[in-house]
Amino acid sequence: MATRSIVILVIIAAIALAVPPFLPRSVVDLLVFSCIYSIAGLGVGLLLGQCGIANLGQSVFYALGAYATAYMTVTLGVGAAWGFLTGVILSGLIALVIGWPVLRLTGHFLALATLALGIVANALFYEWDWLTHGSLGFGGIPKLNIFGLVIDTPLRFYYLAGAVLALCLLASANLIGSRTGLMLRAMRDAPEAAKSLGINAQWLRTRIFILSAIFGSIAGSLFAHYGSFVNVQSFGIEKAIAFLIIPVLGGATSLPGVVIGALFTTLVPEMLTRFGDLHQVLFGLTLMATVVLMPSGLMGGLASLSRYMTARGRA
Amino acid sequence: MSAPLLSLENVGHAFGGFTVLREVALDVPKGEIVGLIGPNGSGKTTLFNIISGYVRHRSGRIVYDGVEMRNQTIQQRSYAGMVRTFQTPMVFEKMTVLENVMVGCNKITSSGMVEGLLSLPRARKEAKAMREQAEMYCEKFSLSSVAHQLAHNLSAGQRRILEIARAVVGKPNLLLLDEPSSGLNPDEIDELDRSIRALNDAGLTILLVSHDMDLMSVARRVHVLYFGRIIASGSMEEIQANPEVREAYFGS
Amino acid sequence: MLLGLVSQSLLSGVTNGLIYALVGFGIAAIFRGAHIANVMQGEFSVVGAVVVDVLLVQIGMPYWAAAIIGCLSGAALGALIDVVFIRRLVAQKAPDDSYLLFTIGVSITISAAVLFLFGREGHLLPPIGSGQIFIVLDAVVQEHALWLIGISVILMFALRYFYRRTTLGMRMSAAAIDPDGAATIGIDVRAMRTLTFVLGGVLGAIAGILITPIIPVSYMVGLPLTLKGFSAAILGGLTNPLGAVAGGLVIGVLEALVVMQMSSAYKDVVTFSGLILIMIFMPRGLLGRAGRAGG
Numbered sequence: 001m002a003t004r005s006i007v008i009l010v011i012i013a014a015i016a017l018a019v020p021p022f023l024p025r026s027v028v029d030l031l032v033f034s035c036i037y038s039i040a041g042l043g044v045g046l047l048l049g050q051c052g053i054a055n056l057g058q059s060v061f062y063a064l065g066a067y068a069t070a071y072m073t074v075t076l077g078v079g080a081a082w083g084f085l086t087g088v089i090l091s092g093l094i095a096l097v098i099g100w101p102v103l104r105l106t107g108h109f110l111a112l113a114t115l116a117l118g119i120v121a122n123a124l125f126y127e128w129d130w131l132t133h134g135s136l137g138f139g140g141i142p143k144l145n146i147f148g149l150v151i152d153t154p155l156r157f158y159y160l161a162g163a164v165l166a167l168c169l170l171a172s173a174n175l176i177g178s179r180t181g182l183m184l185r186a187m188r189d190a191p192e193a194a195k196s197l198g199i200n201a202q203w204l205r206t207r208i209f210i211l212s213a214i215f216g217s218i219a220g221s222l223f224a225h226y227g228s229f230v231n232v233q234s235f236g237i238e239k240a241i242a243f244l245i246i247p248v249l250g251g252a253t254s255l256p257g258v259v260i261g262a263l264f265t266t267l268v269p270e271m272l273t274r275f276g277d278l279h280q281v282l283f284g285l286t287l288m289a290t291v292v293l294m295p296s297g298l299m300g301g302l303a304s305l306s307r308y309m310t311a312r313g314r315a
Numbered sequence: 316m317s318a319p320l321l322s323l324e325n326v327g328h329a330f331g332g333f334t335v336l337r338e339v340a341l342d343v344p345k346g347e348i349v350g351l352i353g354p355n356g357s358g359k360t361t362l363f364n365i366i367s368g369y370v371r372h373r374s375g376r377i378v379y380d381g382v383e384m385r386n387q388t389i390q391q392r393s394y395a396g397m398v399r400t401f402q403t404p405m406v407f408e409k410m411t412v413l414e415n416v417m418v419g420c421n422k423i424t425s426s427g428m429v430e431g432l433l434s435l436p437r438a439r440k441e442a443k444a445m446r447e448q449a450e451m452y453c454e455k456f457s458l459s460s461v462a463h464q465l466a467h468n469l470s471a472g473q474r475r476i477l478e479i480a481r482a483v484v485g486k487p488n489l490l491l492l493d494e495p496s497s498g499l500n501p502d503e504i505d506e507l508d509r510s511i512r513a514l515n516d517a518g519l520t521i522l523l524v525s526h527d528m529d530l531m532s533v534a535r536r537v538h539v540l541y542f543g544r545i546i547a548s549g550s551m552e553e554i555q556a557n558p559e560v561r562e563a564y565f566g567s
Numbered sequence: 568m569l570l571g572l573v574s575q576s577l578l579s580g581v582t583n584g585l586i587y588a589l590v591g592f593g594i595a596a597i598f599r600g601a602h603i604a605n606v607m608q609g610e611f612s613v614v615g616a617v618v619v620d621v622l623l624v625q626i627g628m629p630y631w632a633a634a635i636i637g638c639l640s641g642a643a644l645g646a647l648i649d650v651v652f653i654r655r656l657v658a659q660k661a662p663d664d665s666y667l668l669f670t671i672g673v674s675i676t677i678s679a680a681v682l683f684l685f686g687r688e689g690h691l692l693p694p695i696g697s698g699q700i701f702i703v704l705d706a707v708v709q710e711h712a713l714w715l716i717g718i719s720v721i722l723m724f725a726l727r728y729f730y731r732r733t734t735l736g737m738r739m740s741a742a743a744i745d746p747d748g749a750a751t752i753g754i755d756v757r758a759m760r761t762l763t764f765v766l767g768g769v770l771g772a773i774a775g776i777l778i779t780p781i782i783p784v785s786y787m788v789g790l791p792l793t794l795k796g797f798s799a800a801i802l803g804g805l806t807n808p809l810g811a812v813a814g815g816l817v818i819g820v821l822e823a824l825v826v827m828q829m830s831s832a833y834k835d836v837v838t839f840s841g842l843i844l845i846m847i848f849m850p851r852g853l854l855g856r857a858g859r860a861g862g
Binding site for chain 1: 430431
């Protein structure tokens with residue numbers, strides 16, 4: 001990596017580590033959600049940026065992770081690791097079974113199929129309230145306990161979620177630079193040519209879909225432990241759209257973009273609450289303005305800004 | 316005399332009530348360049364699609380490297396050493412030239428997704444090897460100067476050369492070139508001619524489809540495909556002297 | 568007795584199906600003319616219905632005048648969005664995802680604005696006609712439902728004719744399929760796109776006016792309408808008005824059958840699972856060759 005990139009990375013890491021203890025609790029709370037949504041959004045972003053697939057079903061795996069954690073820790077009373085594991089395995093299996101036939105589709109058909117998946121799953125979560133406690137919600141999820149340290153404050157959870165996010169980002173960066181990453185992008189850009197070079201598109205897409213689902217599940221399990229309470233309202237179509245907004249807003253092929261997109265969708269609505277009832281309108285307008293002003297995403301906008309400032313610095 | 320690398324026996328195909336190919340028979344001997352010419356609509360691209368596995372033929376046999384090709388997928392044929400180019404060069408637009416060629420190396424490497432995620436040693440080693448191999452081939456095909464440019468920004472001629480470089484970096488046995496000179500200017504066609512001869516000199520077997528008679532001179536043997544049937548076979552001189560061919564092409 | 572149950576279900580299925588198709592018309596129009604997946608289509612319907620409601624209730628305008636103004640407001644909204652925003656995105660050669668994100672943003676803005684301005688209550692519009700009731704095959708049919716069915720069918724044929732036989736319609740399609748090529752033969756691509764959004768807006772408003780006597784309009788109706796409309800349109804090949812009707816009817820009737828056989832809770836589960844299965848086994852849409860394979 002270029003030296004400049006490493007320096008920027010170190011600075012950002014330093015800020016991310018050192019500043020939060022001095023921030024008010026409410027802001028740290030938002031940062032926690034930013035981390036959690038980043039992890040879920042990362043999965044969607046990989047599918048979008050590397051495969052060109054718009055996935056509107058991430059809310060399903062997010063919910064599965066949350067419900068698995070809730071069920072394992074509350075109903076069965078076993079350790080948190082089982083919740084994470086169950087969520088991941090369940091999400092992976094469903095992603096495999098549903099993904100294999102559905103990922104043959106292309107473009108809008110595929111997006112609609114993922115959307116339909118989300119709607120079906122959400123309806124089932126409502127109906128099967130013997131399992132999920134439906135809209136009443138599932139409470140009493142215990143706090144996480146890492147080697148004796150109980151994660152019961154937003155600040156501690158922030159460091160935990162941040163660490164998980166960092167690992168996921170690292171893994172994603174590895175993937176993008178690897179042989180598999182090349183094959184994915186080839187498949188995205190020219191599927192017929194990719195086939196002629198021996199690339200098996202369907203299996204590759206399915207594996208990335210499984211990976212994306214696993215990210216979603218991990219985010220969901222974290223969410224369950226953070227709030228100690230989950231109910232079906234958190235897992236609807238709005239969430240699925242939010243998870244898609246995040247990577248698109250940040251810049252689909254960019255990893256830091258996902259984090260920035262997540263920060264946007266958590267911090268901006270919060271900043272707008274002082275406008276009272278107008279806040280949702282303003283959020284929509286802000287979103288519109290951001291897209292029109294920075295069509296390549298926030299990362300693209302930042303890149304332009306840095307180019308502009310470098311040019312001015314030279315003048 | 317050893318068996319031909321590719322052999323088409325009595326291949327026929329039809330769709331939509333339309334017979335596209337009938338009784339097509341030709342051999343591509345190992346290490347040679349064989350040409351296929353014919354007017355538009357004579358079925359040349361369909362034949363290529365059939366050989367490379369994009370379309371399943373209705374009748375006849377296709378034998379590649381001693382094995383009959385019936386249900387093998389495109390990817391399986393690719394791994395067996397068969398690569399092709401497309402009438403309009405299909406490069407990976409949003410990837411750099413170097414990355415395009417690296418994709419061609421995927422057949423000679425095998426690390427999987429999990430290894431990539433965890434950046435395991437084998438994955439790193441293979442990524443490095445792919446890069447080096449790709450750089451070498453960019454050099455060979457004079458693409459080094461644009462190696463880090465997006466494929467999207469290349470000229471038509473450069474795209475064609477990139478497509479070929481990407482196809483041969485995986486060390487194939489048979490290269491199918493579909494109208495490689497279309498959209499190229501005369502200089503680029505000369506470059507193409509040189510590249511094809513160089514590849515053949517190094518031992519690559521090539522089946523070439525083209526309407527460009529000059530480019531066809533690289534081929535030892537040429538078959539003329541006229542509305543689905545082979546009407547003549549031989550060297551370029553023999554073909555051009557053939558009365559049936561003259562009739563078909565020039566109406567004389 | 569059973570006949571009544573079945574025919575009532577079917578009627579309800581057909582009516583709902585055509586409601587989805589009406590929204591699907593607008594989605595198909597905008598996709599065909601601009602290659603944009605319009606997530607805010609349902610909001611055009613909401614805006615059209617709300618405008619008519621305000622004009623009728625607050626101002627006391629006669630119905631047909633209010634309806635016309637409602638359609639015009641849909642047209643104006645469409646034109647506004649294209650001229651002010653979409654043109655900028657096109658000029659900047661924005662990637663496809665940006666358009667999706669943008670229409671999501673508009674959808675959020677409009678539904679929030681409706682909530683802010685009009686509150687949470689749903690409003691019903693008066694039905695077309697005299698509110699008569701007919702009995703067909705033991706089922707109760709409202710006059711408005713007949714109007715809805717009739718107008719949908721007429722719109723379907725009108726749109727088909729428009730796209731296949733009129734110069735303007737063909738130009739609109741051409742401008743989206745190949746903007747550069749269209750420009751070289753003298754088609755004003757920008758104007759075509761604005762007209763596309765105007766058409767989408769009008770179709771959306773019409774849908775809203777026809778739907779709202781049956782389903783009360785409120786700030787949160789937009790998104791579900793868009794989803795169902797998209798499902799109908801995509802099943803039908805995304806650019807084909809005939810396909811949108813076919814898709815809508817499939818979804819509507821399937822839903823009605825499910826509600827008849829099982830509880831309405833599983834309605835969405837079965838319908839959307841069915842949708843997924845249809846897409847897997849009929850990847851070219853319900854109309855096969857006549858449709859587009861999912862863009």
